[in-house]
Amino acid sequence: MKKTTGEKTFDVFNALFMAFVIFITLYPAYYLLCASFSDSTELLRRNGLLWWPQGFTTGAYKLTFNYPLVKTGYMNTLFILIVSLPLNLFLTICCAYVLAARNMKLKKFIIPFVMFTMFFSGGLIPSFLNVRSLGMYNSLWALIIPGSLSVYNAIIVKTAIEGIPESLSESAYIDGANDIYLLARIIIPLITPTLAVIVLYYGVGHWNSWFSAVIYLKDNTKLPIQAVLRAILIENQNIMSANDMSDGEVNRYAETIKYALIVVGTLPILVVYPFLQKYFVKGVMIGAVKG
Amino acid sequence: MRKNNTWKRDFQRNKYKYLIFLPVFTYLIVFCYKPMYGAVIAFQNYRPAKGIIGSPWVGLKNFRDFFNDFYFPRILKNTLLLSTYSILWGFPIPIIFALLLNEITSTRFKRIIQTTSYLPHFISLVVVCSLIKQFAMTDGLINDIVELLGGERTPILQYPGNFRTVYVASGVWQQFGWNSIIYLAALSGIDVALYEAAQIDGASRFQRVLHVTLPGIAPTIVMLLILRVGSMLSLGSEKVLLLYNTATYSTADIIATYTYRKGLVEANFSYGTAVGLFNSVVNVIFLVLMNALSKKISNIGLF
Numbered sequence: 001m002k003k004t005t006g007e008k009t010f011d012v013f014n015a016l017f018m019a020f021v022i023f024i025t026l027y028p029a030y031y032l033l034c035a036s037f038s039d040s041t042e043l044l045r046r047n048g049l050l051w052w053p054q055g056f057t058t059g060a061y062k063l064t065f066n067y068p069l070v071k072t073g074y075m076n077t078l079f080i081l082i083v084s085l086p087l088n089l090f091l092t093i094c095c096a097y098v099l100a101a102r103n104m105k106l107k108k109f110i111i112p113f114v115m116f117t118m119f120f121s122g123g124l125i126p127s128f129l130n131v132r133s134l135g136m137y138n139s140l141w142a143l144i145i146p147g148s149l150s151v152y153n154a155i156i157v158k159t160a161i162e163g164i165p166e167s168l169s170e171s172a173y174i175d176g177a178n179d180i181y182l183l184a185r186i187i188i189p190l191i192t193p194t195l196a197v198i199v200l201y202y203g204v205g206h207w208n209s210w211f212s213a214v215i216y217l218k219d220n221t222k223l224p225i226q227a228v229l230r231a232i233l234i235e236n237q238n239i240m241s242a243n244d245m246s247d248g249e250v251n252r253y254a255e256t257i258k259y260a261l262i263v264v265g266t267l268p269i270l271v272v273y274p275f276l277q278k279y280f281v282k283g284v285m286i287g288a289v290k291g
Numbered sequence: 292m293r294k295n296n297t298w299k300r301d302f303q304r305n306k307y308k309y310l311i312f313l314p315v316f317t318y319l320i321v322f323c324y325k326p327m328y329g330a331v332i333a334f335q336n337y338r339p340a341k342g343i344i345g346s347p348w349v350g351l352k353n354f355r356d357f358f359n360d361f362y363f364p365r366i367l368k369n370t371l372l373l374s375t376y377s378i379l380w381g382f383p384i385p386i387i388f389a390l391l392l393n394e395i396t397s398t399r400f401k402r403i404i405q406t407t408s409y410l411p412h413f414i415s416l417v418v419v420c421s422l423i424k425q426f427a428m429t430d431g432l433i434n435d436i437v438e439l440l441g442g443e444r445t446p447i448l449q450y451p452g453n454f455r456t457v458y459v460a461s462g463v464w465q466q467f468g469w470n471s472i473i474y475l476a477a478l479s480g481i482d483v484a485l486y487e488a489a490q491i492d493g494a495s496r497f498q499r500v501l502h503v504t505l506p507g508i509a510p511t512i513v514m515l516l517i518l519r520v521g522s523m524l525s526l527g528s529e530k531v532l533l534l535y536n537t538a539t540y541s542t543a544d545i546i547a548t549y550t551y552r553k554g555l556v557e558a559n560f561s562y563g564t565a566v567g568l569f570n571s572v573v574n575v576i577f578l579v580l581m582n583a584l585s586k587k588i589s590n591i592g593l594f
Contacts, residue, residue: 004495007496010394010496011394011396014391014394014395015395015400017391018391018392018395018400018404021388021404021407021408022403022404022407022408024464025407025408025410025411025464025468026407026410028422028426031432032422044430047435047438047439049432049435049436090314091314091315091318094311094312094314094315095312095315097308097311098308098311098312098315101305101308103301103304103305104301104305104308105297105298105301105305106301106309110312113316113319114315114319117319117323117324119574119575119578120327120571120575121323121326121327121571122323122325122326122327122328122329122330123326123330123550123564123567123568123570123571124528124547124550124551124554124555124563124567125332125550125554125555125560125563125564125567126326126327126328126329126330126332126564126567127322127326127329128554128555129326129329129332129339129560130321130322130325130326130329134321145322146322147322148318149315149318149319178307179305179307179308179310179311180307180310180311183311204413207415208413208414208415208416208417210415210416210417210529211528211529211532215555226415226417226418227417229417229418229421230417230421230533233417233421233424233425234417234420234421234424234533258421258425259425261421262418262421262422262425265415265417265418266414266415266418269413269414269415270410273410273413274406277406277409280409280413281409281472
């Protein structure tokens with residue numbers, strides 16, 4: 001089928017528009033990189049779009065990595081990820097398995113019991129008081145244990161479990177397997193692709209989270225990386241004072257260090273994203289089928 | 292007697308299932324249902340030292356105070372407007388994007404666009420808002436462009452009039468690609484035979500989009516719109532907290548941020564809880580109504 005002139009024009013404009021979309025999505029990140037490798041005074045002198053670092057220097061990064069809170073921030077986030085993810089996975093699988101289970105008399109109570117929490121919560125202050133009363137105030141556990149189960153993610157896993165033929169579990173029962181064995185040996189290996197998606201969702205959530213840290217943590221040294229970034233970049237807490245350096249150096253990097261910090265706070269996501277992108281999308285599809 | 296037996300048999304047969312549910316049950320009780328019980332302090336003059344049992348009950352006083360609060364109309368209006376603008380821009384753009392992307396014939400180019408457009412969704416709010424703050428400074432990128440176009444440099448985030456635009460535009464930037472995924476999935480589910488039939492009948496490309504593609508994804512659109520409107524009042528506080536400042540409270544302060552400031556920053560626990568509870572209850576009612584409407588119109592519901 002031959003294309004008309006109008007259609008060809010549309011194709012050209014559409015492609016141009018999509019190129020523009022790519023540009024506005026990626027350019028901020030590119031600007032960020034350029035600015036972070038620039039010299040502050042030269043950067044301030046320059047107006048408009050950046051295409052290349054102004055007076056190339058890696059000084060801002062050196063300062064960033066020497067800044068104690070950035071180090072502790074990274075370590076705290078790492079700790080949260082390592083401890084949280086197994087817990088997230090455990091609770092999510094348990095919840096999903098029971099939501100997908102058949103022939104359970106109590107299930108007609110369990111489903112609303114679980115689902116209700118998706119739509120209603122006690123609210124910010126009762127949750128805060130609850131966590132405080134459990135002795136988790138000013139402890140990293142406050143960022144790990146509350147919120148360790150996302151019912152939404154459990155529903156995604158439940159959908160995956162329901163996709164396994166029933167005959168498989170029936171024959172396992174006949175062979176004398178109990179539910180724990182069935183779950184650990186048969187079901188989990190069959191749904192690992194979905195579990196990978198879930199781990200990614202939880203992982204990105206932990207990496208990006210900052211609000212719980214702000215309300216639950218008192219000591220700066222306990223803050224995860226995003227909360228550190230917020231303190232410096234949004235709340236304008238002075239970060240130079242922690243370093244022993246001359247005024248000249250402070251001025252030289254005062255501007256660019258902010259960009260370097262933003263890069264440092266995003267880099268891990270940007271690095272893993274291209275490889276994991278298709279898994280993220282898969283999760284949306286599974287969720288969409290259900291929703 | 293027989294009833295007892297079936298329960299006993301059920302428990303015996305499913306004891307491991309109940310065992311597997313036990314951690315989830317404990318978690319939900321301690322971190323979801325206990326705070327719901329904790330919300331009764333909205334009807335008290337709560338003193339942490341006395342606890343929920345020992346604190347005096349004050350009935351609806353906190354709610355009355357909230358409705359008479361000088362800021363009540365302002366935060367209600369801001370919440371509704373910020374949500375409405377987010378829906379007005381944030382809802383149609385992913386659909387248009389998905390439709391346009393669907394017209395791209397090169398699979399490779401298509402994949403590159405998709406990969407790129409999903410990316411901002413994964414960038415943390417702190418980073419996005421820091422970037423906005425940097426770009427919006429008097430000597431930042433946005434002002435460079437404004438000056439280039441003949442405008443004057445202004446501290447963008449200091450003007451209440453700019454807040455909603457910044458909030459909505461950055462939200463669209465961050466989410467349009469990600470929110471289009473579901474439409475792209477719906478688009479790929481449309482029967483190719485329909486397009487062929489339309490083509491044979493002489494439908495132009497635009498007519499095919501209008502009469503085949505759009506009706507094909509209409510149920511998805513209706514369902515998502517209803518859900519989106521249903522959660523209109525549950526506007527989260529995180530992004531506003533990162534973007535606003537005392538100069539922009541008049542347009543930026545919403546119910547959720549007010550709850551945070553009153554309840555946690557000023558440690559006015561009972562009052563903050565009452566504000567939050569009001570918001571949650573209105574949310575749920577709104578969501579249930581929208582869900583009922585959805586079921587009536589499109590036969591699709593959340594619950």
